[in-house]
Amino acid sequence: MRRERLRDLLLDLGLWGLLATPVLLRLDPNDGGSSGQVAVGIAVLGSGVACCRALPLVALALAVALSLATSPELFTPAYAPALVVFGYLAGRRQRHTRGALALFAAVAVLGFALVPLSDGNVSQGFTVVLVLALAIVAPWLTGRYVRQYARLVRAGWELAARMEHEQAAVADRERLRERSRIAGDMHDSLGHDLALIALRAAALEVDPGLGARQQEAAGELRVAAADATARLRDIIGVLRTDEGGDGEPGGAPTTPVGETVEEVVERARASGLRVELTRRGPDGATPPMVDRAVHRLVVESLTNAAKHAPGAPVRVALERTAGAEGTVTVAVSNGPADGERGEASGGTGLVGLDERVRLAGGRLTHGARADGGFVVRAVLPLEPGTPATAPVRPPAPTSVRERDRARREVRRGLAQAIWIPLALVAALGVVMLVFGLWTQSRSFLDRDDYVELRVGDPLSADAERLPPHPLDGPPADAPPEPPGMDRCLYYRAAMTASVPVYRLCLVDGRLADKAIVG
Structure with a gap:
């Protein structure tokens, strides 16, 4: 444990030094920066590295705050490595995605909220979203x-x-079966011979x-033959001890006899264990x-819930119906585990x-619930009947189900890591295209209006005759x-072309002067 802590400390110090290097290079006091900015940046990065293992989203938020404080467009050479690294670590270490998605949305909204601070340049908001997608979301995915x-x-x-344990269990069961076969053979052969010896001895005794x-x-x-038969019976008992009833030597029950569900x-x-019992x-x-x-x-369901979903609440429901075809339905369900799942079953x-x-x-049914819990349910008849012998297709082994589920999650994660950044970039491109067309329409001067303008007319940039x-x-x-001109204004002469343009001085x-240029 101490060696692992030392290793983690060394890795964190190395990461801090790596992220602090571009800050020292880009914010040098002789290069337009200040010593205060350098000190604050390095200190905040150190705080982010310190809390990154326990609170990775906090570390990412600190890096975003440093970048926005340096540039409203979010991208800065000094803190871009920190955005990429902390974004990746947040995806690697954060178990849930809800907090990360909320942080991404907040950064996008904040990028557009800072537009008034940059003289209304809306393109700054699009730049923030683009940097967010490429420098944060892509590493996070x-x-x-x-x-x-x-x-x-x-x-x-x-x-x-688990397969190794199962193989060992199979070998143990095979040994127990062999013990039982040996006991049977001894009983059939030696017991029979000893019985014959005793019978002949008894005949000689009265001859x-x-x-x-x-x-x-x-x-x-x-x-002596009777004593040998008794010893043989003892040996057979030893060989068959492990074949006892409920798992205890000699078949001793593991639970009290006559115990009710309420007592369980x-x-x-x-x-x-947090258990709730309901009866209907x-x-x-019975x-x-x-x-x-x-x-x-x-008993089995409560044991499994305590073992594989520690801390989760458990609900036991018993329902009984009357009549000639009455049944007893018992269902035991538990929610998802509060912490890490228990060992595999x-x-x-x-x-x-x-x-x-x-x-x-x-008939018994069981399976996982939509919220991550598990439920076991059985319906049993009150009237005695023949056992259900209909063939039931066995469910897929637990190993196969877990492997398939893990593979689906990996494929889904890989797909998300590819298509989400592409979708964000495509959506941003569409928005920027629409915004560009709208901006062009706001700077388009109709040809008839241009022709009607005369040199000497009073004119200003906000005149009604101008876009x-x-x-x-x-x-x-x-x-x-x-x-000799005070200023010149340029307007588009065509909606879809950048040239030519109208110049009004x-x-x-x-x-004082108008011309078509470009």
Whole structure:
């Protein structure tokens, strides 16, 4: 443990130094920066690295705050590496996605909220969204993919370990079967022979043709044969000890005889399990086979809930219907685990439950719930009947289900890491195209209006005869402006072309020159 902490500390220090290097290079006091900016940036980055393992989204938010404080467009050479690294680590270490999505939305909204601070340049908001998609969201999705891939690998090793345990269990069961076969063979052969010896000794003991001494010896032989038979019975008992009833040596039950479901629930509550029991329907006698099946199902389900979903609430529901075809329905459900899931289960308990319910004439169903919990449900008849013998297709092994689920998550994570940034960039491109067309329409001057303008007319940039937004400047190949002009305004002559443009030059608020340039 101490070695792991030292390793994590060294890695964090190395990451801090790596992220602080571009800050030192780009914010040097001799290069237009200040020592205060350098100190604050390095300190905040250090805080982000310190909390990145426990609170990765906080570290990412700190990097975003530093970038926005340096440039309203979010992208800065000094803090771009921090955005990429913390975005990746947030995806790699954060279990849930809701907080990250909320942070991304807040950054996008904040990017457009800062537009008034940059003289109304709406393109700044689009730049923020573009940097968010490429420098934060894409690394975050990559981290999510790596996390899911690591989970798949870990699940593979867990399944391999489970297979080894299952192989060991199969070998143990085979040894027990062999013990039982040996015991049977000993009983059939040695027991039969000893019985014959005892029978012949008894005949010799009462034979009148033998003397008293020979009859006494025959009696001793009969007693020895009986003793040997008793010892053989003891040996057979030792060999069959592991074949006991409920898992205890000699078949001793693991639960109190006659224990009710209420007592099972109370015992589970006393152990710290959050259990709720509900009953519906009339009271009445229950056949012993059905009663023991209900008891076994509740015990096994509560044990599995405590083992594989620690901290989750459990609900036990019993429903009884009256009539000639009355039934008892028992359902045990638990929510998702509060923390990490417990160790993987081999599934043998559910197999045993299914067999016990089947022998009682009922049917068992079980499976995962939509919220991540698990439910086990059985319907058993109150009237004794024949066991359900209809062939039921066994569910896919737990290993196969978990492997397929992990593969689906990895494929989904890879697809998200590819198409979400592409979708964001495409959506941003469409928005920027629409915005560009709208801006062009606001700077388009109709030809008839241009012809009606006369040199000497009073004119200003906000005149009703002019579009509301002139261009930022002349086109690249425009001739120089006439000398002596106060200012020149440029407007589009065509909606879909950047050239030619109309140039209107003003002196003292009046039109002094107009021309078509470009």
